Amino acid sequence: MITGIPKEIKNNENRVALTPAGVQELKKNGHTVYVQTRAGEGSGFSDKQYSLAGAEILPTIEEVYLRSEMIIKVKEPILQEYPLIQPNQLVFTYFHFASSEELTKAMMKSGAVCLAYETVEKEDRSLPLLIPMSEVAGRMSVQEGAKYLEKPMGGRGILLGGVPGVRPAKVMVLGGGIVGMHAARMAAGMGADVTILDVNLNRLRYLAEVMPPNVNTFYSNEYNIRELIPSHDLIIGAVLIPGARAPHLITRDMLKHMRPGTVLIDVAVDQGGCIETCKPTTHEDPVYVVDGIVHYCVANMPGAVPYTSTLALTNATLPYVLQVANKGWQKACMDNKELLAGLNIVQGDIVYKGVAEAFNLPHIPAEVHLNKQV
Numbered sequence: 001m002i003t004g005i006p007k008e009i010k011n012n013e014n015r016v017a018l019t020p021a022g023v024q025e026l027k028k029n030g031h032t033v034y035v036q037t038r039a040g041e042g043s044g045f046s047d048k049q050y051s052l053a054g055a056e057i058l059p060t061i062e063e064v065y066l067r068s069e070m071i072i073k074v075k076e077p078i079l080q081e082y083p084l085i086q087p088n089q090l091v092f093t094y095f096h097f098a099s100s101e102e103l104t105k106a107m108m109k110s111g112a113v114c115l116a117y118e119t120v121e122k123e124d125r126s127l128p129l130l131i132p133m134s135e136v137a138g139r140m141s142v143q144e145g146a147k148y149l150e151k152p153m154g155g156r157g158i159l160l161g162g163v164p165g166v167r168p169a170k171v172m173v174l175g176g177g178i179v180g181m182h183a184a185r186m187a188a189g190m191g192a193d194v195t196i197l198d199v200n201l202n203r204l205r206y207l208a209e210v211m212p213p214n215v216n217t218f219y220s221n222e223y224n225i226r227e228l229i230p231s232h233d234l235i236i237g238a239v240l241i242p243g244a245r246a247p248h249l250i251t252r253d254m255l256k257h258m259r260p261g262t263v264l265i266d267v268a269v270d271q272g273g274c275i276e277t278c279k280p281t282t283h284e285d286p287v288y289v290v291d292g293i294v295h296y297c298v299a300n301m302p303g304a305v306p307y308t309s310t311l312a313l314t315n316a317t318l319p320y321v322l323q324v325a326n327k328g329w330q331k332a333c334m335d336n337k338e339l340l341a342g343l344n345i346v347q348g349d350i351v352y353k354g355v356a357e358a359f360n361l362p363h364i365p366a367e368v369h370l371n372k373q374v
Helices: 020-028 047-052 061-067 079-084 101-110 131-148 178-189 201-210 222-231 252-257 267-271 306-327 329-335 353-358 366-373
Strands: 002-005 032-036 056-058 070-072 090-093 113-116 170-174 193-198 215-219 234-237 263-266 287-290 293-296 343-346
Touching (some): 002 061, 020 032, 020 047, 020 306, 070 306, 101 343, 101 353, 131 178, 131 234, 131 263, 131 293, 170 222, 178 193, 178 234, 201 215, 215 222, 222 252, 234 267, 263 267
Parallel strands (some): 002 032, 002 070, 032 056, 170 193, 170 234, 193 215, 263 293
Antiparallel strands (some): 287 293
């Protein structure tokens, strides 16, 4: 299969979809790989490294899309890329369709096959291609929160871990999944007083067993959230409903109960956000203030640490990329239910139920298209 790796063009997105090592594995399996020039530069990988691994370097993004059967990306296509995507072309990337009706309709119009990293799902309901970036984002959320709690950054002027004789900051984490667990662990490691909330009691029992003593678990509901927010300095939204919009757990009216300079970090922003006053921001302009509360809502947080993120992403995606390249997307999805769950849009039809429901659009089961292809 002819595989293309374009340079990411989203604001301050320095990751690349595949490392030179990943390219070499595709080549060993007999596939052609095109890499746009300087695609890996932001992650620390040169054109020369890709060439030595067997890739052919192309000068423009247009050529990469034009000559490739499968496009591997990191972030969803943006407006400039919509016209480049061809009918029946496979695009394998993070889409987060439920947060953008514009993107959803553009990909339907393109006639492409959209395989979303974030909905590839194992039998145990884990999300293997979302996990590595969730780990990065969870840890980064605490780093960024600690920074924006500083007074010159607009925060309360509180040190996350405190010092002897002075209480540490109080951190609330909404959601006990991968993002929440890593955020809580990082905040605890920095000495903060941490509370992690979830609706799954079994998950809370697990977290209570594995977390350090300065992490407390709490059942998540509106009453408990309202009780906790006045006393917390950093609140991290880490809620995920695979393939669907995140629910608003922090509403606009709750802001008035927070202390000025409280910092909100919404890691769920690329799924619509779990904070009502959330709107996507960029690494270039990451924060804004509403009612005296600092909001950090960068939609591609791991893009700030691209070397780590690109290596972690390739480790997770490469086995699936190889299956698709070796078998074609139809047979790969028929043979592997994990990949089947990743299909979101196929040749104009929404085949992932959560996306269809987000915009009240028709849902066509993916099997309909697979049977057509056989």
